[in-house]
Amino acid sequence: MKRTLLTSAIALASFASAVSSAQAAQLTISCGAVGAELTLCQEGIRAWEEKTGHSVDVVSTPNSSTERLSLYQQILSANSSDIDVMQIDVVWPGLLANHLLDLREVLGEDAAAGHFDTIVTNNTIDDRLVAMPWFTDAGVLYYREDLLEKYGHEVPTTWQELTETAREIKNAERADGNSRMQGFVFQGRAYEGLTVNALEWVASHGGGSVVDQDGEVTINNEHAAEALDLAASWIGDISPEGVLNYTEEEARGVFQGGNAVFMRNWPYAWSLAQSDDSDVRDKVGVTQLPAGGENGQSAAGLGGWNLAVSRYSEHPELAADLVAFLTGEAEQKRRAIQASYNPTIDALYQDEEVLEAVPFFGTLYDTFTNAVARPSAPTGDAYGRVSNAFFSTAHDVLSGSKDGAQAVSDLEGELLRLKRRNW
DSSP states (O other): OHHHHHHHHHHHHHHHHHHHHHHOOEEEEEOOOSTTHHHHHHHHHHHHHHHHSOEEEEEOOOSSHHHHHHHHHHHHHTTOOSOSEEEEETTOHHHHGGGBOOHHHHHOTTTTTTBOHHHHHHTEETTEEOOEEEEEEEOEEEEEHHHHHHTTOOOOOBHHHHHHHHHHHHHHHHHTTOTTOEEEEOOOSSSHHHHHHHHHHHHHTTOOOSBOTTSOBOOOSHHHHHHHHHHHHHBTTTBOGGGGGOOHHHHHHHHHTTOEEEEEEOTTHHHHHTSTTOTTTTOEEEEOOOBSSTTOOBOOBEEEEEEEEBTTOSOHHHHHHHHHHHTSHHHHHHHHHHHOOBOSBGGGGGOHHHHHHOTHHHHTHHHHHTOBOOTHHHHGGGHHHHHHHHHHHHHHHHTTSSOHHHHHHHHHHHHHHHHTTOO
């Protein structure tokens, strides 16, 4: 009798194991790899796997957001289920919406409760929530506190002040033996990152946002031309020629290696600059980007990333559950504390543990909530071509092949041809 019961128990356990294995699903997700992004994503995935018993493969995608968008468009246009969960830029919901799941249908009407309303609205296309906010971003200025103190300078509040301060400190440091010192590093490669940098320069000078909210092309104005000309003057002076091929990580590498006075980057660079192996640990300050002259204002480009579920996923409900977990409050708090990724949940900006880890989340709160959006909403499906035209034009000015006035005039003509009657 005992032997029969034991045999039955073994058989039942084997059957249960087989059923469990059959029910366990395999998902795929694309995560970014800028800074600590990939590690943080993998850690969050492991926690979800342990909680649910399902497994997730991380799909490698290009660091360049421009190249990543192209890859996504190829996969989705083929109705492929290769990637279940996609990390998408804040400017992509309108471009990819037709291929993405309405997350409210799976997660409920309150799926995005507590997240910043502006980002939820951005991610809602034709009343469909096509992406959940994961982390938000706004451009900030990193500076060497020790070098400003050494040479008796205050933190610059205008781009012109930054130019003059960067030049003086760079030259003094080089004369003192650091032949690699640069004044200012930023994202100057011809890609989406330059769209954001150039938008910050233009908007801070009062030059608008390339295309306004009504869809009108506004880039051809003297303020925009002035902003681009000023940026071009940095090349070979306070910025190296190589900045014309810098993305976020190249700029961070120079700054974190102790070889730049100022850097424009996203908040993620803070935790890395403060890491044990950083050459600038405890020497760095963070503030809002400079204004464009006395009558200008600080303008931080809105960035950030979201998680979306492909409509072609074979496990849409499970994929949506993974998205809800990774974008939830506990995960966002962990990512903020460990790697200074800006939460999209308002309550976390009053969290004592978060503010202790990243003090400027409190002092720059208004910068993050009032960032300047790229013109993706008014230009709709044409945004990719609009951005490409803008960053190519900015790169032309930086590299010296056009001056600001000629560049914005040419860009206006190109955008009007793209627009025709309407976007």
